[in-house]
Amino acid sequence: MAKVKLTPELLKEIYYYMALSRALDDRMWILNRQGRAPVVYSANGHEATQVGAAMALNRGEDWIVPYYRDLAMVIAYGETPREVMLHLLGRADDPNSGGRQMPAHWGLKRRHIMTTGSVVATQDVHAAGLALASKVLKDGRVSLASFGEGSTSQGEFHEALNFASVHKLPVIFLNENNGYAISVPARKQMAIMDVAARAQGYGIPGVIVDGNDPIKVYEVTQEAAERARRGEGPTLIEAKTYRFVPHSSDDDDRAYRSREEVAEWKKRDPVITFEKRLIDEKVMTQDELKAMQQRIKDEVNDATDFAEKAPLPDPSTLGRYVYAE
Amino acid sequence: MAVMSYLEAIRETLRQELRRDSRIIIYGEDVGVRGGVFRVTEGLQKEFGEDRVIDSPLAEAAIVGTAIGAAINGLRPIPEIQFADFIFPAINQIVEEAARIRYRSNGEFGVPLVIRAPFGGGVHGALYHSQSVEAFFAHVPGLKVVIPGTPYDAKGLLASAVEDEDPVLYFEHKAAYRSLKGEVPEERYLIPIGKADLKRSGKDVSIITYGLMVSYALKAAETLEKEGISVEILDLRSIRPLDVEMILDTARKTGKVLVVHEDNLTGGVGGEISALIAEHALFDLDAPIRRLAGPDVPAMPYSPPLEHAFMITSDKITEAARDLAKF
């Protein structure tokens, strides 16, 4: 960590978003188990990857095209806890979709978070397209698409990387490799150890990074962004990480992975280990930490209350926005 | 006013649009140096450069998917699918993404995109270079589907498609490219999407159709006129949205409706039109609605006798309309 020139403010901010994401995530599961939120998709375990990557971009200016796991990424990108909760609870003022999409289908134009659907890997191609426009318009923006390792089996992953590499587009492909696509382990998904190995087929750098270390992810993302801005084309980043919870609130992961495996990974819980590093390296005092955690708790409570009180969409709006209005 | 082929009308409109709006880019397979396999984009790369007329890799999902991203980041892409038959690798991007992005984001994001694709048969193109694919897309709210039947309409509809804030599929009949000619004004004009056009007035039978079939129907109407049968022809121009009002008007006027399309019969546009008329104008009819459409085989065969057996011709239209007039 020492070799990167990161200000204490930035380190604290990284921690803040990671911890905020975890707290929001935990709350969502509670709401789900209480029957107040129909479904939850978690970032739980991926926070370091997501926040590390987001902070390395020009937030709100560069485009991100996230996937359903990217709660930590989108809040680091400027989506507020209230907005997240409005989305979870399908409220009228959900800025992601006005309550139309399932939770975790992000999209926030104000912050240049591209709208996303459920069909995996479509976003890879969109990121290449956003970057194509940036290249033509010379707007200096970089685009980042994120996706799971299972989704790299999709043809659109291949088409996106190929297109982007041929046209040297300013785009970053961030793979959050958590070893599973729902129940399917990576070894049944691909015959290689590292997703990054696929980069070679496109003549672009493929970088492997410890996805539980936000600083390392920050570094490689920054490098990829610089490369993109220099006009040298895309980078494929593979962040090795783990999800600590089932695929979604509808899944039971005991069917396909052992409790021991989960426990082993939890020893490297990115939120806990980063917290410890900040204390150990005296970036933060215990008191500061406590204060921040309190603030997070308040924010989560506020967001929950706010969203629960917020109105549901009016059924008369069902037919709106099929076309431009 | 210049007389142009259908193909030239499209090319000149693309040129005019590229000149008018620097956000427009064209891309697809072979559209650059080669000017497209049908020459529709000939000369455009030379005039507008490789950044705006782009030869893309051979990957339709990437073509449409990147066009979606590019549209959202401020360009107005006009991707070309080399043959409509090859649009299916991109159907995920068109139906799951482009069509629902506005709806799913509650109006926040929109995809101004025109996907051009040559379609249609009778050109010895066999099963994979002959298909009519409009019904697949006409089924999808969020998409618009237009099919011009004359060079004049080709220009006005393309300009409207480019201005539209939503994804528009613009299908061009391959057999129309060089066979259809007509006057096309130099200046830019718009033909509203969703507006049909009465190509001929008549009182005995209405033929409702679109695309290449319009010219076939016009020929049939001339033949029938000599027999004393007066035929009205409604050119839909837009398949989605349909011009319901004009469809009902012509049905009420003549009381006899023949719907013609080259696309397969079952689940085709003709079914929707028939249903609309049945729902809203049934008691104005003097005969059951008749559909003349491509047979229900998966696609058009190659061998001349089989291709001929598949194709709708003006003779077949004449016969069907004559039969209906006698009812």
Added chain:
Amino acid sequence: MAQRELLSGLPVDWQKLKTMYYYMVLSRKLDERMWILNRQGKASFVISCQGQEGAQVGVALAMDPSVDWITPYYRDLAVVLVFGMTPREVMLGFLAKRDDPSSGGRQMPAHYGHRAKHIMTGSSPVTTQVAHAAGLALTMKLRGLPGIAASFLGEGSTSQGEFHESLNFAAVHKLPLIVVVENNGYAISVPQIHQMAVVNVADKASGYGIPGVVVQGSDPLAVYEATMAARERALRGEGPTLIEAKTYRYTPHSSDDDDKTYRSRGELMREKADDPIVVFRNWLMTQKQWDDQQENTLLKKVREVVDDATDYAEQAPYPDPSTLMDHVYYSPRA
């Protein structure tokens, strides 16, 4: 190839090499005849194998048509001939006659298919056949059948998602599959540099954890050897191999194309200097395995075969229009 010694480690079977040469010449001559028929207005469409015969014959002769299956693409005339499709059958398909075994005249020419000869029916949308071949190979693996499947495509077609999905699937399941990319440098007008950011298609293999092999398509022996090795690997249960044969096409993309708009005549002439047929013939001659007399005999024989196939197909009947609606769904075969 002039420099190459004998086949490494393989006993030289001169008869097999002459068979190789025969099929190269036969496919070239059939192909040339197709263009003549096209120019005479007797056939509306041609798409060619010319220039790629070395690669095609090299692969096909290393396979065993009695147990292996292929999913060829439209350029693979030489492949299907080796697999047992007869010149008459080829011409029936070319002229869209009723007895065309590929499709009964329904498909465009060069959309090969022949159940008895283990040639899977193919379509026009590129690259779908690679997934089919992986499926054929899956069956072979699951049923313990002795063969392998091979799929053929152009380098442009590797940009399709299905290329990636199929190779990934085959690699994960270690399927007995060979994917042969006939890299002729162009996808219609689009040169390779606009198609991919790598020099070798074979570089893509590492993304699937499988071997990627580059061979000169003008050297059928090299292609043959690479295919033999890949086939043995597949039969040992070690999974697929990606073979890239560097080739060039001597004709326009098809009879509807005009290649002068995107490649120079100089380039074409340079590439033709490496004509697989000429190079191979010269090599056979330097090996004292071939002479002018044999050449003349062969050309005469090929000419007869091509003439016969043409006459036969020209006289053959077209499909009956009443069969238009047949075979949309299953019907018991007569």
